[in-house]
Amino acid sequence: MAKMTYIKAITSGLDQVLNDDPKTLIFGEDVGKNGGVFRTTVGLQDKYGEDRVFDTPLAESGILGLAIGLALTGWRPIPEIQFMGFTFEAMDGIVGQLARDHYRFGGTKNFPVTIRTPFGGGTHTAEMHADNLENYFVSTPGLRVVTPANPYDAKGMIISAVESDDPVLFMENLKLYRSMKDEVPDEKYTVPLDSAKVVREGKDITIVAYSAEVNESLKAADALAKDNIDAEVIDLRSLSPIDTDTIFASVDKTHKVVVVQEAQKMAGVGAQVASDIAEEKIMSLDAPIGRVAAPDSVYPFAQAENDWIPNADDIEAKARDIFNY
Amino acid sequence: MANGSKQIVDFAKIKATMADPYKHPVQVIDREGKVVNPDILAKYSDDQLVDFMKKMVWERTLHEQTMNFSRQGRLGFYAPTAGEEASEMGSVTAFKEQDFLAPAYRDLPQMIQHGTTVAKGFLWSKGHVEGNIHENKNMLFPQIIIGAQYVETAGVALGIKKNQDKDRVAFVYTGDGGTSQGDWYEGVNFASAFQAPAVFFVQNNGWAISVPRYKQTAAETLAQKAVAMGVPSVQVDGMDIVAVHEVSKLAREYAAAGNGPVVIETLTYRFGAHSSAGDDPSRYRTKEEEKPWFDADPLIRMRKVLTDKKLWSQDQEDKLVEEYKDDFKNAMKEAEAAPAQKVSDFLKWTYNVPTPSVKKQIAEFEAKESK
Numbered sequence: 210m211a212k213m214t215y216i217k218a219i220t221s222g223l224d225q226v227l228n229d230d231p232k233t234l235i236f237g238e239d240v241g242k243n244g245g246v247f248r249t250t251v252g253l254q255d256k257y258g259e260d261r262v263f264d265t266p267l268a269e270s271g272i273l274g275l276a277i278g279l280a281l282t283g284w285r286p287i288p289e290i291q292f293m294g295f296t297f298e299a300m301d302g303i304v305g306q307l308a309r310d311h312y313r314f315g316g317t318k319n320f321p322v323t324i325r326t327p328f329g330g331g332t333h334t335a336e337m338h339a340d341n342l343e344n345y346f347v348s349t350p351g352l353r354v355v356t357p358a359n360p361y362d363a364k365g366m367i368i369s370a371v372e373s374d375d376p377v378l379f380m381e382n383l384k385l386y387r388s389m390k391d392e393v394p395d396e397k398y399t400v401p402l403d404s405a406k407v408v409r410e411g412k413d414i415t416i417v418a419y420s421a422e423v424n425e426s427l428k429a430a431d432a433l434a435k436d437n438i439d440a441e442v443i444d445l446r447s448l449s450p451i452d453t454d455t456i457f458a459s460v461d462k463t464h465k466v467v468v469v470q471e472a473q474k475m476a477g478v479g480a481q482v483a484s485d486i487a488e489e490k491i492m493s494l495d496a497p498i499g500r501v502a503a504p505d506s507v508y509p510f511a512q513a514e515n516d517w518i519p520n521a522d523d524i525e526a527k528a529r530d531i532f533n534y
Numbered sequence: 535m536a537n538g539s540k541q542i543v544d545f546a547k548i549k550a551t552m553a554d555p556y557k558h559p560v561q562v563i564d565r566e567g568k569v570v571n572p573d574i575l576a577k578y579s580d581d582q583l584v585d586f587m588k589k590m591v592w593e594r595t596l597h598e599q600t601m602n603f604s605r606q607g608r609l610g611f612y613a614p615t616a617g618e619e620a621s622e623m624g625s626v627t628a629f630k631e632q633d634f635l636a637p638a639y640r641d642l643p644q645m646i647q648h649g650t651t652v653a654k655g656f657l658w659s660k661g662h663v664e665g666n667i668h669e670n671k672n673m674l675f676p677q678i679i680i681g682a683q684y685v686e687t688a689g690v691a692l693g694i695k696k697n698q699d700k701d702r703v704a705f706v707y708t709g710d711g712g713t714s715q716g717d718w719y720e721g722v723n724f725a726s727a728f729q730a731p732a733v734f735f736v737q738n739n740g741w742a743i744s745v746p747r748y749k750q751t752a753a754e755t756l757a758q759k760a761v762a763m764g765v766p767s768v769q770v771d772g773m774d775i776v777a778v779h780e781v782s783k784l785a786r787e788y789a790a791a792g793n794g795p796v797v798i799e800t801l802t803y804r805f806g807a808h809s810s811a812g813d814d815p816s817r818y819r820t821k822e823e824e825k826p827w828f829d830a831d832p833l834i835r836m837r838k839v840l841t842d843k844k845l846w847s848q849d850q851e852d853k854l855v856e857e858y859k860d861d862f863k864n865a866m867k868e869a870e871a872a873p874a875q876k877v878s879d880f881l882k883w884t885y886n887v888p889t890p891s892v893k894k895q896i897a898e899f900e901a902k903e904s905k
Contacts, residue, residue, distance in 0.1 A: 274684070316886075
């Protein structure tokens with residue numbers, strides 16, 4: 210087993226699906242010769258040819274339309290939207306068309322499209338290059354929205370996403386791309402698209418997070434442990450659907466919960482998790498549900514990102530409040 | 535610049551000449567029913583010409599019967615087609631069964647000609663999911679979002695190319711308003727960049743609900759827009775079924791041979807309202823504008839050619855109309871007999887593999903529906 214970065218793990222997963230299924234196609238802006246602006250698809254055009262891995266004209270709605278048409282003719286498209294902020298240009302393709310098509314065809318046609326897109330802040334990119342836009346997509350029936358938080362899950366989930374016959378929005382965290390390494394098997398394996406994972410066991414309080422905030426939550430848990438507060442940390446991994454079973458089991462154990470997200474607070478994934486817990490497990494709670502999220506401002510310009518994005522200190526402080534309630 | 539010297543670039547002149555190649559729409563039969571291109575007409579047998587007429591009578595009768603059903607409250611959304619018969623029947627008949635059709639909401643008649651049923655068309659109008667299922671037929675359902683079918687067609691055409699399907703193309707329709715959409719440009723440009731086999735139709739009927747064609751763009755023709763994308767294009771008299779068919783056939787051959795896409799602008803007219811939902815054209819059009827277009831009715835024109843050739847009579851047409859009406863009434867009965875839709879089915883079709891919460895909701899609704 211080799212140690213791999215998050216980005217290498219995704220490349221390895223893509224390599225595997227291209228190798229195993231000749232109907233898979235990777236396309237988007239700069240994904241060919243350049244290997245993507247982050248080098249996620251590096252080497253794949255050389256290996257599989259320009260018919261399988263190719264650059265498109267620079268137009269996101271066109272890229273999504275292309276994916277839908279290719280799916281209709283028997284292909285398994287893996288389009289890349291270069292930055293999540295550019296999904297706005299493809300909103301009709303993703304939300305208005307792709308996500309609805311299985312229903313619109315009365316279940317008679319599948320649209321096995323995996324849209325890959327980098328997202329998340331803290332890397333001081335230009336405007337519209339860092340937004341956390343998952344809230345728009347998780348409220349879209351017909352679409353699965355997933356985001357791995359470590360290299361192992363990244364490889365297993367990209368393979369599951371491509372092999373899924375449902376459309377999947379696969380969100381790749383910019384900050385995680387090269388900041389962490391994991392043991393990742395060389396061979397093919399899958400990680401399910403609808404299950405959360407307990408990444409740290411604990412008995413005193415549950416912290417539910419996803420993507421880069423999982424690492425921040427683990428740091429917060431380490432800090433809390435110094436005061437003998439034993440936090441359990443859950444990585445959601447899938448934002449639509451949300452694995453409530455794993456969350457509820459943890460709440461039944463700890464009776465206290467903090468929900469964390471990098472995105473703005475309003476109507477987000479954290480709000481959904483909080484309401485699911487309130488609906489099913491309110492009698493199991495010994496304290497209000499704590500929430501940590503970015504403020505409801507427009508996504509800030511690069512210099513202000515670090516003040517804006519919730520970090521381990523914010524999570525720790527909120528967890529103490531809830532623990533001591 | 536010195537007096538009398540030439541400017542290095544003359545924008546006014548460039549603009550004035552941009553539409554030049556498109557100023558004479560392709561025509562075989564003129565507005566008076568006179569054959570202006572006998573060589574082309576001679577390529578068509580009497581049977582083919584009679585078939586063109588039958589198809590236009592079929593579409594006009596479908597339109598009239600559909601409007602009746604609509605007035606009786608037996609249909610939902612329907613986009614009237616009267617006036618556009620030559621454009622719709624002339625084009626769709628140039629394509630083969632294996633070709634992939636991406637229709638807009640005014641293109642039910644082409645879908646039926648391309649292999650689905652009238653009853654399915656009515657079900658679509660009534661808002662029944664069965665109207666979207668055309669299994670083993672190469673088509674999408676009528677697109678409501680203006681232009682989305684253009685980008686999807688680029689994908690279908692690229693898929694055809696990648697599958698190395700010979701003698702197969704994708705064809706798609708939008709209206710003049712559709713050419714203002716970003717997706718129109720993206721779709722044509724993608725197909726062009728990939729040299730994919732697509733034929734893009736713009737049925738220019740003069741109006742996008744109440745906004746006239748000249749307010750969509752300062753371009754003199756819509757066909758010329760394709761030039762910027764490196765795509766050959768043509769304007770054709772959309773009230774002349776022979777011209778539309780001939781141009782469509784050539785476009786199909788060109789695309790199928792691996793030359794990339796084609797754009798065809800058909801000059802036609804919507805005789806009635808935008809939709810059965812009740813816009814009133816008298817609010818935005820004048821009788822003076824409408825009259826010459828009503829006079830250019832594609833059925834009148836073809837009727838004259840066929841009558842001159844002694845291939846057609848009013849009796850024959852009246853009989854056909856009655857036959858078609860019966861067919862449409864039967865189709866409506868079939869549509870009305872379709873089982874009611876179930877919420878549990880929508881939930882089952884939302885995902886190929888339902889998520890846990892959707893699974894739960896399926897069970898809830900199945901319990902409710904079994905009561």
